[in-house]
Amino acid sequence: MAVDLTRFLPMFFEETEEHLANMETQLLRLDPNAPDPEALHSIFRAAHSVKGNSALLGAARFSEVMHRIESILDRIRKEQLKPDNDVITLLLEACDVVREQAGRLKDKGECDEAALDALHEQLRRFTPAETSAPALSSLPAPARRSERFSIEVDLPSGQGITGLPLANLYAELGALGRLEDVRTDGTTSLSLVLLTAQSTDAVRDKLHGLLGAQSVRVTPYVAPPKPAEPAPPPAGSASEFGLFSHEASAAQTTGMLSERRLGRRAIDHEATGILGRRTTDRLHLDRSSIRVDVAKLDRLLNLVGELVIAQSMLSEAATRTAQDARLRDSVAYVGRQTRELQEAVMGIRLLPIDYLFSRVPRLVRDLARRLGKEVELITHGAETELDKEMIEKLADPIMHLVRNSLDHGIEAPGVRAAAGKEKVGKIQLRATHQAGGVVIEILDDGAGFDRERILAKAIERGMPAHPGMSDEEVWQFVFAPGFTTAAELSDISGRGVGMDVVKRNIRALGGHIEVRSRPGAGVHIVLRLPLTLAILDGMTVEIAGETFIVPLSLIAEAFLPQSYQVKTVTTGARVVQVRDAYLPLLSTDQLLGLKGKTTTQAAIAIAVDVDGRRAALLVDRLLGQQQVVIKSLEANYRRIPGIAGATVLGNGRVALILDINALLHLEIPTSGDQDLEAALGAA
Amino acid sequence: MSKLVLTVDDSAAIREMLAYVLKSAGHRVIEAEDGMDGLQKALANQFDLIITDQSMPKMDGITLVKALRALPQYAAVPILLLTTESSDGMKDEGRSAGATGWLVKPFDPNKLIDVVGKVTR
Numbered sequence: 001m002a003v004d005l006t007r008f009l010p011m012f013f014e015e016t017e018e019h020l021a022n023m024e025t026q027l028l029r030l031d032p033n034a035p036d037p038e039a040l041h042s043i044f045r046a047a048h049s050v051k052g053n054s055a056l057l058g059a060a061r062f063s064e065v066m067h068r069i070e071s072i073l074d075r076i077r078k079e080q081l082k083p084d085n086d087v088i089t090l091l092l093e094a095c096d097v098v099r100e101q102a103g104r105l106k107d108k109g110e111c112d113e114a115a116l117d118a119l120h121e122q123l124r125r126f127t128p129a130e131t132s133a134p135a136l137s138s139l140p141a142p143a144r145r146s147e148r149f150s151i152e153v154d155l156p157s158g159q160g161i162t163g164l165p166l167a168n169l170y171a172e173l174g175a176l177g178r179l180e181d182v183r184t185d186g187t188t189s190l191s192l193v194l195l196t197a198q199s200t201d202a203v204r205d206k207l208h209g210l211l212g213a214q215s216v217r218v219t220p221y222v223a224p225p226k227p228a229e230p231a232p233p234p235a236g237s238a239s240e241f242g243l244f245s246h247e248a249s250a251a252q253t254t255g256m257l258s259e260r261r262l263g264r265r266a267i268d269h270e271a272t273g274i275l276g277r278r279t280t281d282r283l284h285l286d287r288s289s290i291r292v293d294v295a296k297l298d299r300l301l302n303l304v305g306e307l308v309i310a311q312s313m314l315s316e317a318a319t320r321t322a323q324d325a326r327l328r329d330s331v332a333y334v335g336r337q338t339r340e341l342q343e344a345v346m347g348i349r350l351l352p353i354d355y356l357f358s359r360v361p362r363l364v365r366d367l368a369r370r371l372g373k374e375v376e377l378i379t380h381g382a383e384t385e386l387d388k389e390m391i392e393k394l395a396d397p398i399m400h401l402v403r404n405s406l407d408h409g410i411e412a413p414g415v416r417a418a419a420g421k422e423k424v425g426k427i428q429l430r431a432t433h434q435a436g437g438v439v440i441e442i443l444d445d446g447a448g449f450d451r452e453r454i455l456a457k458a459i460e461r462g463m464p465a466h467p468g469m470s471d472e473e474v475w476q477f478v479f480a481p482g483f484t485t486a487a488e489l490s491d492i493s494g495r496g497v498g499m500d501v502v503k504r505n506i507r508a509l510g511g512h513i514e515v516r517s518r519p520g521a522g523v524h525i526v527l528r529l530p531l532t533l534a535i536l537d538g539m540t541v542e543i544a545g546e547t548f549i550v551p552l553s554l555i556a557e558a559f560l561p562q563s564y565q566v567k568t569v570t571t572g573a574r575v576v577q578v579r580d581a582y583l584p585l586l587s588t589d590q591l592l593g594l595k596g597k598t599t600t601q602a603a604i605a606i607a608v609d610v611d612g613r614r615a616a617l618l619v620d621r622l623l624g625q626q627q628v629v630i631k632s633l634e635a636n637y638r639r640i641p642g643i644a645g646a647t648v649l650g651n652g653r654v655a656l657i658l659d660i661n662a663l664l665h666l667e668i669p670t671s672g673d674q675d676l677e678a679a680l681g682a683a
Numbered sequence: 684m685s686k687l688v689l690t691v692d693d694s695a696a697i698r699e700m701l702a703y704v705l706k707s708a709g710h711r712v713i714e715a716e717d718g719m720d721g722l723q724k725a726l727a728n729q730f731d732l733i734i735t736d737q738s739m740p741k742m743d744g745i746t747l748v749k750a751l752r753a754l755p756q757y758a759a760v761p762i763l764l765l766t767t768e769s770s771d772g773m774k775d776e777g778r779s780a781g782a783t784g785w786l787v788k789p790f791d792p793n794k795l796i797d798v799v800g801k802v803t804r
Binding site: 005008011012014015045048049051052053055056160161162166167170171174178179180181182183184186190241242243244 | 693694695696699700703704718719722723726727738740741742746749750752753754755756767774777778782783784785786787788789790792794798802
């Protein structure tokens with residue numbers, strides 16, 4: 001039978017990656033003075049799994065490395081080795097190397113042998129003698145918090161073990177802790193060993209409730225003296241498959257074994273190449289959940305989006321024409337269900353932000369070491385959910401902001417002490433749901449922004465800065481491209497390359513960024529983001545007879561401009577006075593190249609604020625607010641300057657979504673915009 | 684001859700692979716993700732064969748074998764241990780727990796079918 005197993009390869013790569021990430025997380029949490037046995041167990045299991053996968057991946061070298069790591073972990077648990085900074089750093093580096101090599105293997109089908117050799121050599125330093133990896137089951141009980149109990153259960157007479165509510169009993173035991181041993185004579189009693197963090201009373205209460213007080217005894221576990229080990233069967237130790245001969249050990253088992261007289265026969269294992277290295281489509285499967293290709297989810301989301309549109313068309317038609325109350329009710333019901341369906345489908349794409357937050361501790365640890373700073377990282381709200389794509393796109397900006405806080409914000413321990421601060425700096429990451437969106441905050445208790453230096457730098461660079469500016473205005477300068485106050489280059493945060501990029505990225509996600517800072521007390525950065533990239537809260541407006549959508553998040557206010565408020569400046573451009581400020585007044589129809597008829601007299605001005613850049617856009621009418629499903633115009637037509645995308649309205653018409661940021665940078669075209677006219681025509 | 688097989692492994696990839704190979708040989712497969720899950724499923728169905736990993740969260744493979752062997756209905760059902768390495772320690776543990784045999788990962792699909800045929804005969 002020809003069986004192609006290469007299709008499973010991507011899953012093994014993915015699982016290897018997950019195990020490595022898990023190891024990393026646990027290693028970062030390990031307390032060098034009192035390593036938690038539970039955590040050690042978990043790291044060990046992950047390392048063991050990677051080792052197990054390595055043969056499947058065709059990477060026997062990983063197996064050697066993981067074997068070394070197991071030995072090191074074994075020494076840690078035996079308290080022969082203290083998991084100090086050096087040890088943890090080495091183990092973390094080992095994870096990096098293996099991850100990198102797994103990536104190479106996946107992409108190029110080969111590993112960098114030299115890198116693995118070097119790692120192996122480094123690991124060897126902590127495993128002096130050639131030790132065989134400890135058996136997993138010999139790992140310690142999490143001794144500090146958990147205990148082992150012996151549980152003796154009397155079996156109902158005449159029924160034996162089948163007289164017990166076994167499914168409930170095992171479920172209960174599984175909930176209490178880890179079941180480690182099961183023995184029975186088959187007729188009178190069942191002996192169990194349970195490893196649990198619960199108290200004797202709690203275990204007893206649970207079991208008494210289930211089985212009755214008379215038939216259960218719970219006592220602290222006493223390890224029996226080790227029986228003399230039977231001599232292992234001489235052959236087969238290198239074989240890949242074998243059958244146990246139970247004759248030799250029948251006395252040790254429960255006595256209920258089938259004494260099958262199956263001759264042990266080793267079956268030779270053929271070449272390890274049962275799995276090729278060709279990577280196929282990514283398969284996603286997980287233990288307690290189903291992994292689904294994101295493309296399928298996107299398709300589902302799209303279909304639901306279409307359904308929402310169809311539903312609103314239906315509802316509009318029904319309210320316009322239907323006299324029948326029952327029809328109207330039904331349509332309303334369909335509407336509610338559609339919205340619920342839409343929410344549910346979007347919910348599938350939501351992931352806890354922990355996916356992102358969990359990457360930060362490593363960054364902080366490595367950076368702090370390099371910079372000689374001491375930092376404590378605190379995260380809140382890691383369970384907060386947001387769209388998967390959003391999480392992916394937020395990774396770079398957030399990493400960058402944390403890097404900045406560590407590099408420029410948190411002071412060296414000596415400086416902090418001199419300033420009367422705690423030596424250990426604090427960086428906090430917080431995520432919360434607020435008003436239908438997500439707020440992510442990055443706070444540090446470092447030195448804060450230096451107002452004078454930023455101002456001086458801004459003036460030096462010819463930016464419109466003056467000493468009378470408010471703090472908020474001054475902080476905006478840090479978002480200018482290439483802006484930095486750092487005296488010298490650092491390879492960590494670079495020369496201010498970044499804040500402008502961070503801002504642009506956040507903007508692209510439909511979010512915005514706020515900065516607060518107090519000298520000496522640190523910097524507080526707030527990112528406000530929508531939950532998803534697929535839906536937009538919009539204001540529908542009419543411009544030159546066409547319907548457009550303006551993202552609601554950018555609208556500061558809408559007003560009727562009075563002629564006394566409007567001034568024409570020397571260049572011919574117009575400004576409008578809004579309270580104490582003059583905003584550029586833009587004729588949206590002209591910007592878009594529409595043959596418009598918008599006049600200031602009849603028009604409504606919408607004041608928009610894009611990252612502090614303000615302007616007023618003239619539109620003919622405000623039509624209302626609504627949530628719209630964003631469709632890419634590029635994917636369906638072509639890119640048009642000033643247009644961010646398109647959506648289908650309830651009346652079935654296509655409306656274009658304005659890209660306000662781009663509009664503010666557009667020059668008024670001299671002739672009509674053929675592209676846009678064509679797009680509107682197509683709509 | 685189609686058998687009902689329980690596969691127990693915390694790696695979804697291994698479970699998928701086992702199921703793929705076993706099903707391609709005409710067997711029916713139910714999967715469990717750890718020892719406790721496996722035990723519950725074994726109580727709810729009568730399997731002809733159980734293939735279990737050793738190292739798993741919640742309950743390891745050795746304890747699962749012991750718990751299964753304590754049940755009259757599984758006293759004689761073949762149980763195979765999936766292991767990462769074929770060491771003597773593993774074999775001692777497996778044997779005394781009552782496992783029928785062991786199989787080192789990665790396994791050749793044809794050999795797996797072969798072994799299944801042998802132990803369920």
